[in-house]
Amino acid sequence: MSCESRASQLVGSTPTGAVRRLSLATRRCLQQIINEGVPTAVVVGVSGGPDSLALLVVATDLCRRWNIPVAGVYVDHHIRPESSNEARHVYDVVQSVGAHPAIMDADMEAYREGGPEARARSARRDALVRYATQWARESGTTAATILLGHTMDDQAETVMLRLARGSGAHSLSAMRRRDLMECGGVAITWLRPLLDQRRVDTHQVCRDLKLAWVDDPTNAVDGPWRASDGSALRRAAVRQWALPALERALGVDPIPALARSADMLGEDDAYLSAQAGDLFDACVRESEGARDGRSSEAEGVRGAERGQVDACEQSEDNDSARGKASRGRGRHWIVDCTKLADLAAPIRRRVLHRLLAQVSNSPGSVSSVHVRQLDEMALSGAHGTRIDVPGGHARVERSGPRRSMRRLIVERVE
Numbered sequence: 001m002s003c004e005s006r007a008s009q010l011v012g013s014t015p016t017g018a019v020r021r022l023s024l025a026t027r028r029c030l031q032q033i034i035n036e037g038v039p040t041a042v043v044v045g046v047s048g049g050p051d052s053l054a055l056l057v058v059a060t061d062l063c064r065r066w067n068i069p070v071a072g073v074y075v076d077h078h079i080r081p082e083s084s085n086e087a088r089h090v091y092d093v094v095q096s097v098g099a100h101p102a103i104m105d106a107d108m109e110a111y112r113e114g115g116p117e118a119r120a121r122s123a124r125r126d127a128l129v130r131y132a133t134q135w136a137r138e139s140g141t142t143a144a145t146i147l148l149g150h151t152m153d154d155q156a157e158t159v160m161l162r163l164a165r166g167s168g169a170h171s172l173s174a175m176r177r178r179d180l181m182e183c184g185g186v187a188i189t190w191l192r193p194l195l196d197q198r199r200v201d202t203h204q205v206c207r208d209l210k211l212a213w214v215d216d217p218t219n220a221v222d223g224p225w226r227a228s229d230g231s232a233l234r235r236a237a238v239r240q241w242a243l244p245a246l247e248r249a250l251g252v253d254p255i256p257a258l259a260r261s262a263d264m265l266g267e268d269d270a271y272l273s274a275q276a277g278d279l280f281d282a283c284v285r286e287s288e289g290a291r292d293g294r295s296s297e298a299e300g301v302r303g304a305e306r307g308q309v310d311a312c313e314q315s316e317d318n319d320s321a322r323g324k325a326s327r328g329r330g331r332h333w334i335v336d337c338t339k340l341a342d343l344a345a346p347i348r349r350r351v352l353h354r355l356l357a358q359v360s361n362s363p364g365s366v367s368s369v370h371v372r373q374l375d376e377m378a379l380s381g382a383h384g385t386r387i388d389v390p391g392g393h394a395r396v397e398r399s400g401p402r403r404s405m406r407r408l409i410v411e412r413v414e
Contacts, residue, residue: 005098007060010209018204022197023058026147029177029193030062033145038187041139042070043132044099044147045124048090048214051149054205055194059147060099069139071100075127077108077120080224086214093211104131113364116225117218117233129183136186143187150175150192153199153239156258160238168368169346170273173266195259276350283339284355287332333359335408337378337396349375359412360391378408 015023033040042063046052056072063070072094076087087103094101106123113119132144158174165171179190194202206213217223221232221240231237246254333355340348353371357363370389377385381396383406392412399405 005060005064007057007097007099008064010057010097011061017208018201019058019208021201022054022194022205023061025197026055026058026193027062029147029191030059030066030068030145033189033191034066034068038143039139039141040068040143040145040189041132041136041141042068042145042147043128043135044070044072045128045149046072046074046090046094047149047216048074048086048093049149049216049219050206050211050213051151051154051194051199051202053093053211053213054202055147055149056094056099057097057205057209057211059193060097064098069100069135069141071102071131071135072097073102073104073128073131075104075106075124077106077123079108079116079120080217089212089214100135102131102135104128115228115233117235129181129188132188133183133186142185143189145189145191148190148192149194149202151194151197151199151202152259153255155195155262156243156255157235157238159258159262160242161234164234166368169265169269170350172262173269174262176266198255272346273350276347276354279343279347280351280354282336283343283351284333284335287334330412330414332392332409332411335378335410337406337408340378340408345375352378355410356389356391359389359410361412362390365390374408374410378406381406381408 011019011023030042042059044052044056044059046056060070060072062068072090074087074090074094076083091101091103104127106120106127108119108123111119111122113122128146132146136142136144155174159172162171162174175192175195176190177192177195181188181190205211218225218233219236219239221236223233223236225233227233243254335352335355340351343351349371352374353366356366356370356374360366373387374389374394377387377394377396383396383398386393386395389410392410394408394410397407397409399407
């Protein structure tokens, strides 16, 4: 593979300004992957917007200089009539800068959970995982790195959206710089190199390098997609109304502070989640005879707690997933309420969240309301108290002298 590419010509040997900032940020992230010693193939998710185009150019420059296979992938959701033309435009841009171009189709009808934004995000993620797995194999390696162009502005918007939902530390830590997963024997790393960079810089890079970007109408408050109540999509409303209003009210740009909060909460959540993981087995056990498949499922839950979705299993092996769910029906877990009560509340609730994620087989369906209801019942519920939880139900059992020994039984149901 030739080291020189149009991307390298555009970036230059001594970039300045916004190009330099984005290039250095991407270099730091990729260098960490290289230092781990496992050859990787790089995939850049390219929507055609300025964020992903700017990332594409600086990443392609670095990869071509370092002799790393790099591809740029456009995911076509087929939900707008102009998407085919946009796909072709992105394909041509990717090819012109020296990366391998690809277009992946996404079937939105296969995704039912959440609103249009959430379903499009899931479809896009699954398509990128499928391509990354294929690209790694074609490149002769067992590792792939997917680069996403989220900026500090995107991070601040995510924090605001989750604040409005009353989220805890795990959710408010928002988007991670790095997530890990595995698909079909390929170790996949998700990287967001631009989380410390501003959206204004990605626009400036595109202007400086004369890259023609695509404006996605769904990012506008008057765009074609609407919330269920007919109002503007929430992220578009936060971007165009809420954050500017907050800046006017405070007299200072709130975006850097919101992003810093996400970083700090992410560190706190990682520590607390690790503590909860260590204490989970001391408080929770599966009933005898229902342990088959526990270790693999628990590993899936740990992945989900890092903010991942095992897109490989969802998009490529639905039949297998249904088989696993069928084998797990009727399983139940027993919680020692005395041991649970000895834990600090933040750790105790993480233990219960992990439990509910296993019961439901869908960590995304577990909310803080479910966790707090189960927590309250575990600490003070009367004998026979019963509530529904995602994927099953829970009840309190008391035994021993004066029913002083209390345990929680959580059962998965069909």
